[in-house]
Amino acid sequence: MLSNKKLFNVGSFEFCLHHLLIILVLSSSFSISALIRSQAADYGFQLNEFDPFFNYRATKFIIENGFDAYLTWYDNMSWYPHGRDVAGTSQVMLHVTAASLYQIFGAGTDLYDFTIVFPVVLGSLTAVVVFALVRVIGGTTAGLFASLMYSVSLPIIVRGTIGWFKSEPLGLFFGLLAIYLLLSGIKSNSRKIALAKLIGGGIFLGFSFSAWGGSEFFVLPIGIFIMSLPFIRQDNRFLMWAIPAFLLGIAIAIAPLERPGIQFFTKASGFMLIGPTIFLIACYFIQKMSKVEHGKRNCALLLAAVIVLGIFILSANVIGLPSFRYLNAINPFLTTTDPLVDSVAEHATTTIFQSFLFNSVFMIFGALGVWLIFKNLLNNSNKNRDVQIFALIIGLFGVYISSAFIRLELYSSLSLIILGSVGLSILTKEIFKHNKQENKKIIKSHPTALKISFTVIITVLLIIPIMLPASSNWVNSVKAPPTILNGGSNYNIATTDWLDAMDWIKNNTPKDAVIASWWDYGYWITTLGERKTLADNATLIDWQIKLIAKMLLSSPDEAWRILTSDKPSEGLNADYVLIYVAAQRVNSEDPSLYLVQGGGDESKKQWFMRIAGVSVDKYVYGDGLSGTNEFWNDTLLGKMIPFSPMFYVDLNTQQQSQSYVSGFTPIYINDIKFPKDGNGPLKLVYESSGFLRKDSGPINGVLIYEINKDYKPKTEAATVTESDTEASSESIIKTSGEFATIETTLGDIVIQLNKDVAPKTVDNFKKLADSHFYDGTLFHRIIPGFVIQGGDPNTVSGPPQTWGTGGPGYMIPAEFSSLKHTKYVVSMARGGDIDSGGSQFFIVLGDAPFLDGKYTIFGEVVEGKVVVDKLGSLKTNSDDQPVNVEQARIKSIRIS
Numbered sequence: 001m002l003s004n005k006k007l008f009n010v011g012s013f014e015f016c017l018h019h020l021l022i023i024l025v026l027s028s029s030f031s032i033s034a035l036i037r038s039q040a041a042d043y044g045f046q047l048n049e050f051d052p053f054f055n056y057r058a059t060k061f062i063i064e065n066g067f068d069a070y071l072t073w074y075d076n077m078s079w080y081p082h083g084r085d086v087a088g089t090s091q092v093m094l095h096v097t098a099a100s101l102y103q104i105f106g107a108g109t110d111l112y113d114f115t116i117v118f119p120v121v122l123g124s125l126t127a128v129v130v131f132a133l134v135r136v137i138g139g140t141t142a143g144l145f146a147s148l149m150y151s152v153s154l155p156i157i158v159r160g161t162i163g164w165f166k167s168e169p170l171g172l173f174f175g176l177l178a179i180y181l182l183l184s185g186i187k188s189n190s191r192k193i194a195l196a197k198l199i200g201g202g203i204f205l206g207f208s209f210s211a212w213g214g215s216e217f218f219v220l221p222i223g224i225f226i227m228s229l230p231f232i233r234q235d236n237r238f239l240m241w242a243i244p245a246f247l248l249g250i251a252i253a254i255a256p257l258e259r260p261g262i263q264f265f266t267k268a269s270g271f272m273l274i275g276p277t278i279f280l281i282a283c284y285f286i287q288k289m290s291k292v293e294h295g296k297r298n299c300a301l302l303l304a305a306v307i308v309l310g311i312f313i314l315s316a317n318v319i320g321l322p323s324f325r326y327l328n329a330i331n332p333f334l335t336t337t338d339p340l341v342d343s344v345a346e347h348a349t350t351t352i353f354q355s356f357l358f359n360s361v362f363m364i365f366g367a368l369g370v371w372l373i374f375k376n377l378l379n380n381s382n383k384n385r386d387v388q389i390f391a392l393i394i395g396l397f398g399v400y401i402s403s404a405f406i407r408l409e410l411y412s413s414l415s416l417i418i419l420g421s422v423g424l425s426i427l428t429k430e431i432f433k434h435n436k437q438e439n440k441k442i443i444k445s446h447p448t449a450l451k452i453s454f455t456v457i458i459t460v461l462l463i464i465p466i467m468l469p470a471s472s473n474w475v476n477s478v479k480a481p482p483t484i485l486n487g488g489s490n491y492n493i494a495t496t497d498w499l500d501a502m503d504w505i506k507n508n509t510p511k512d513a514v515i516a517s518w519w520d521y522g523y524w525i526t527t528l529g530e531r532k533t534l535a536d537n538a539t540l541i542d543w544q545i546k547l548i549a550k551m552l553l554s555s556p557d558e559a560w561r562i563l564t565s566d567k568p569s570e571g572l573n574a575d576y577v578l579i580y581v582a583a584q585r586v587n588s589e590d591p592s593l594y595l596v597q598g599g600g601d602e603s604k605k606q607w608f609m610r611i612a613g614v615s616v617d618k619y620v621y622g623d624g625l626s627g628t629n630e631f632w633n634d635t636l637l638g639k640m641i642p643f644s645p646m647f648y649v650d651l652n653t654q655q656q657s658q659s660y661v662s663g664f665t666p667i668y669i670n671d672i673k674f675p676k677d678g679n680g681p682l683k684l685v686y687e688s689s690g691f692l693r694k695d696s697g698p699i700n701g702v703l704i705y706e707i708n709k710d711y712k713p714k715t716e717a718a719t720v721t722e723s724d725t726e727a728s729s730e731s732i733i734k735t736s737g738e739f740a741t742i743e744t745t746l747g748d749i750v751i752q753l754n755k756d757v758a759p760k761t762v763d764n765f766k767k768l769a770d771s772h773f774y775d776g777t778l779f780h781r782i783i784p785g786f787v788i789q790g791g792d793p794n795t796v797s798g799p800p801q802t803w804g805t806g807g808p809g810y811m812i813p814a815e816f817s818s819l820k821h822t823k824y825v826v827s828m829a830r831g832g833d834i835d836s837g838g839s840q841f842f843i844v845l846g847d848a849p850f851l852d853g854k855y856t857i858f859g860e861v862v863e864g865k866v867v868v869d870k871l872g873s874l875k876t877n878s879d880d881q882p883v884n885v886e887q888a889r890i891k892s893i894r895i896s
Contacts, residue, residue, distance in 0.1 A: 171212020202249020365420025568785020
């Protein structure tokens with residue numbers, strides 16, 4: 001054929017015409033992908049989103065201080081005052097890879113610019129990896145189809161645009177490269193090459209785990225594939241060492257890293273690889289000892305037993321379960337009632353409309369691929385049956401898990417690309433091969449017409465989502481301003497408001513200043529403003545985020561107390577407060593009028609309320625958006641937002657009302673409530689230029705308030721009588737005559753039990769204590785200023801990964817009361833279910849009102865408070881576990 005015509009030789013390799021075609025298609029895939037991903041540069045050459053700014057800062061730290069210093073870096077600028085263990089809480093391989101590549105290829109360029117381009121290059125190069133992977137499964141034609149489809153896939157590209165210096169582009173590159181090496185390795189005829197590929201594949205998969213947590217979704221399909229190999233391959237002797245070699249590569253990659261670390265193999269994800277590997281080896285010996293006709297049957301019986309055993313191990317919490325988001329992806333019917341999790345936009349459940357928008361014609365190709373692959377598996381001459389079964393496994397699994405989160409739509413796209421490209425390849429070969437088919441009569445009659453029609457149809461189907469609809473196709477849907485330029489607002493604008501505000505912080509605030517803001521902006525303030533922040537998008541101290549929300553929704557006086565207090569879990573000890581507002585000025589005359597619901601903090605207030613645990617109905621009208629008078633007058637956030645409602649209008653009829661009417665839109669006026677020369681709890685010290693806009697149009701407004709440390713709350717002057725004090729607080733002392741003595745290494749703690757309000761909880765606690773259930777357990781979770789938590793039987797002899805997951809084997813109902821979670825109160829721990837208490841309990845180290853009404857209070861420390869404080873100050877690791885476990889040991893609990 002013409003495509004096999006030799007052009008020239010490179011050594012012993014013959015370069016033919018079809019090689020040139022492959023190079024041209026791959027070059028086109030790379031270029032198309034890079035061009036689509038780079039569109040946002042039209043607005044400005046900046047990092048996009050929030051996390052990339054920390055990743056840039058961490059990469060810069062490696063370049064300036066070295067890898068060893070990075071591994072021990074404790075970042076005191078983040079999560080003030082607790083700080084952040086970077087190597088234990090970050091995507092280490094992302095930072096290491098970027099720093100290494102910069103030192104090799106980035107000489108003479110600015111690191112910031114390098115990290116902006118990094119995701120475009122890595123994301124586009126993945127098109128070549130996808131070609132190689134799918135080529136192993138379905139041949140060269142399938143690989144070329146896959147490369148082209150990948151280059152225009154919307155879910156993949158939106159998580160790898162220019163400036164998106166986050167986990168996904170590198171994680172996908174490493175993960176798909178690992179799967180290619182795994183499949184290529186088990187298909188290799190050379191054992192030496194196979195060994196190199198398999199170990200290399202494992203190493204790259206380990207790198208992928210470290211670069212992106214989402215890579216763990218590759219584990220389950222790989223595990224299922226390993227378990228299928230004894231039934232579809234005959235060379236079990238080869239597989240018996242090949243798959244362990246792949247796992248060895250993973251261990252080599254992750255062993256030096258704190259996250260995920262070698263403990264990966266003690267968790268559910270590692271179990272999903274080790275278990276199938278053990279099964280594979282066991283099948284080798286079973287088939288060797290069984291008659292030929294009984295070998296696979298016996299392996300099937302073993303498989304059933306393994307599945308039952310695996311379910312038992314996972315349900316018994318012998319190994320650590322994945323986090324909720326992984327469980328939710330596997331079981332999309334799980335729900336969370338935690339508003340902190342739900343408030344993250346990318347955790348939203350995928351809708352049918354979004355699925356069609358993201359995948360469009362890929363769904364058609366994917367369905368075609370499933371049918372043709374199934375059909376092809378029945379062909380006895382099919383030498384790719386094993387890898388095509390893998391395509392079905394990862395394809396169907398990817399489509400399934402993508403129903404949980406919008407963020408996981410890239411997995412459904414990958415799945416459909418793999419299935420669709422293999423299907424298109426099979427169909428193309430059927431259409432274009434010579435007249436030796438069952439439908440020979442049709443092809444002989446219209447050979448050219450059929451081929452042209454097929455080519456036109458496939459081309460049109462691929463072009464439609466790229467070009468239509470004109471306003472929201474796959475290409476222009478990706479084009480949006482970097483978040484730092486539009487604040488993440490609903491407006492397609494690009495301003496320097498945020499950059500100017502960060503520059504002002506850097507040059508006009510003390511170097512040790514602490515800036516309070518909602519967690520979205522923490523990365524920007526720390527990286528660009530070079531000041532300490534309380535929280536960011538990776539903060540693990542969820543109670544501090546809740547305290548920030550509580551501060552924003554408290555009265556100005558109470559918020560001032562929270563902002564200025566230096567007591568852990570009670571105060572933030574901040575110096576400035578930053579808020580961001582996005583609005584639309586609707587006129588150019590005075591007074592200026594505004595529509596205020598553009599995606600800034602004014603639009604997030606409903607989530608602040610849910611996270612803080614305050615009534616949304618009290619502060620938001622029935623439309624779910626408009627703030628009530630109580631919000632504007634009684635909360636610090638309402639007073640920091642520089643607008644006040646003037647009237648309400650029906651935009652269709654222009655009818656106006658001075659008070660809220662359902663269906664009417666609020667119109668606001670400019671209103672600064674805390675001016676710079678005022679004597680309130682805050683003083684406005686900075687407002688970005690966008691907020692001062694004189695003509696109509698969108699507004700980016702960054703406002704910075706200095707906390708007035710000399711402010712005197714009005715309530716301080718009020719006289720508080722003894723009767724008022726008794727009425728405002730409820731004590732749990734002297735309501736029960738029963739006590740529990742906790743004997744610890746550091747001393748005894750005496751708890752007065754409150755059976756009056758929590759009888760079932762107290763009886764359960766007494767029963768467990770009398771049966772010596774608690775003897776030898778640990779206070780396994782220690783968070784200074786918040787809680788010490790104990791009572792988990794897994795802490796007696798189980799690995800640290802299981803601490804916090806154990807219990808007595810049953811659950812008890814919650815018993816809520818009006819009691820408050822004040823310091824030294826004892827309360828029951830639980831899981832996501834309200835009625836999931838068991839044996840674990842915690843002692844509160846500081847007032848935690850956000851726990852009230854959510855956890856069962858059943859006692860209070862009356863003696864040994866010093867011991868509680870000592871336990872609360874023990875040194876811990878990044879998982880809040882005590883470093884010296886013997887100091888946190890509970891010797892016994894006795895009831896008297």
